[in-house]
Amino acid sequence: MTTPRPLPPRLRPGRLAPVLGFLAGALLLAAGADVSYYEEAAPSTLNPLFARTMVDRRSQELVFDRLFYRSAITNELRSGLVESWERIGDGRSIKLKLKEGVKWHDGKPFGPDDVCFTIEAMLDPATPSEVAKGYREALVGCTAQRDNTVQIEFTKVYHNPRERVAFSVLPKHAFNGTAINPDLEFSSRPIGTGPMKASRGKHELKFSAMKNPHHDPKIAGLIQTEGGDPLLQVRSLLNGGVQGVISVSPTYRGDVSASDEVALKSYDLRSWWFVALNTGSPFLRDKRVRQALDLTIDRMRLRELTIGVDPNDPNPPCEFVSGPFVQSSPYYNRAVKTAERANPEKAEALMREAGANKQAGRWVMGGQSITLRIGIDSSLQTEARDLLNQIGNQLQEGGFDRRVDNVTPDEWVHQAVTGRLKGQYDALIGKWSFGVVEDVNDMFHTRQGTQGSLNIFDYSDPQVDAILARYDAAKTDTEAQDAYHDLHAYLAKELPYLFLWKLDTKSAWRNEIRSNTISPYYYFTEFDGWRL
């Protein structure tokens, strides 16, 4: 029998005590202060029915409760508002017993009428909400009952009905009717039951803690400021000027990693970047011109210059994509190869085939020199430095004249994705972000009725619409996957978008902020646990 060998003296437990004491002392310094952080942009609305950007969703998550949500750690389905639930009747209805004593931020009591009002507002055709679209397919109606319960009826029997009612609940008393307009004052002065109450300052959004039976936030105040220069954001974070940055530019992630005062945090979000092409503009109507543009862009060089990716990094934070999905997605069609390097010879051949000729190094088509008007969602340039000019330069080198402009986040939300910039731009650079749901129908479907609501240049192709209809009608996972694989292959040839890359989102928070679990997609779902 061997004699137990003691721990080496240097690692004996008692040696850790002074270091732990120091850590605890350092943490006490920050207690009681407001916490400031940089967001990618200002939210476009605080009404959850009209959320369009990820900034909107993150900000709203602080103010509102979703009826059910998933734990950021174990993925369990939970609720802050519902005490118990049961299926009733033929299985198409559920009964929810709500928690007692929950109050809205204006002090009014929360109850069954609010849950039913939210459902009725979503079902009201006069509420122009994209968010409500999915719920309209699943929900029939709602009945509020006296014993603090609600009965919700679905269009069919779902094996997981609670998943279908994971919407943010709105206060009935704050509206005049179920037809809710995005321009109402509520969008900037919301009333929720979430852990924080929001108020807009001159240059920032302030959140103040609101205690409730189901919320006990430990941080008294949060100040959200629109992030500008990524270097300044990181410097301010490292100096303690702010405590958090939602999206740290890949260029500066090394500086953050090297600091003992700050931690990089993963944020599960799938984002891919693109250049949307205006297929209605005179030069870009011809597919060969779009293909030539695709071959003119040297993505490897672009990534190196704008994101600072080392070309020899075997596991870069930024991976090229050849279609509208990230490579780890089941919808990504691996048979479609990515274009990493430019191919000027092939691009030139395609341009000549399309009837263009070069004069003094510039492409001319139909007697007119090709000048592309290119815009970018300006908030992207904090993640990819100078991306707009670098793309412009590459196109210029390929013989395309260009005029470049920044599009403000507000213009991007209200004009670019709603198709209103098609008269002003030939190309727009943007990114789309997804959680576990990767539905891209609204980006590529012909804009008609409720379809194609995110179609930037009103791209329209009956074959694409047919593929998207197959996806919508899919009864099995395989059918849905096959439809999107076909879509990927088709779009990679038709090129209404030039697909660039996916980019991991990393946040950074100072170590004074403790237990700061970041939820996938919604970010602040577990905010109650955050503390100084």
Next chain:
Amino acid sequence: MADPSALVALALWHDRVAEAAAGPDHVAQLKTLRASYRFPIEAAPPAAGDLPPELLFGSDLLVPDDAAFLADLEGPDGLGAVDAHADRSLLAWLAAHSEVDDKLDAELATDHLAALRKLLVARSAAAAGGELAHHRTFADVAWVGGLRSLALIAERGGDRETSGLLRIAALERSEKAAACPVGLLALAAWDASNRYPMRAQDILHAQARRYPSLEVARYGLDVLGLRVGSERIGESAGM
């Protein structure tokens, strides 16, 4: 490629090759080393005493008795192994000193490991007469390995929440040399068991670039991803 038994067969093959390379005198130590990562149907091996330092190098274990502690933890002693090993296993000591109300506390455990990392850097620098780049690398490996091992202890106590917090804390520090593929894939498998496919798919995709045989796991995760994605409402694309 949908058959998971291909993955099991690959894992068993690696085990056999490792055992053959170690030789009959060291098979028991190897089994002890991988006690925490055995298949659920496999019985916990009896602890084979202290591991030689060369088996600790770059692993999730901090001191020679840690493997025996984790093996005992997986056996009939369960959480009783924490107190039994606290005087010789640093992991057991960390677990014992990270308890709040008889439960492993993720935050306290994370603080202890952060302090250990600082201590390791300071001691390495003192021994070498100044801090060298690899001191932080090895301290990071110990830090992340400690987090992962404490996650297993929480799991053994049935506390999936704490286990998850520690696993995610380990992921967030899994940079460069500290990015252990086994630990990352263990997190992916844990996520999949929670029906959360997104992070698992990302981890698998990144690791499959280095280890192409992992592609066999992609199909199962894809199916889970498709199912879960089709069940959610309200998570539309954001800008």
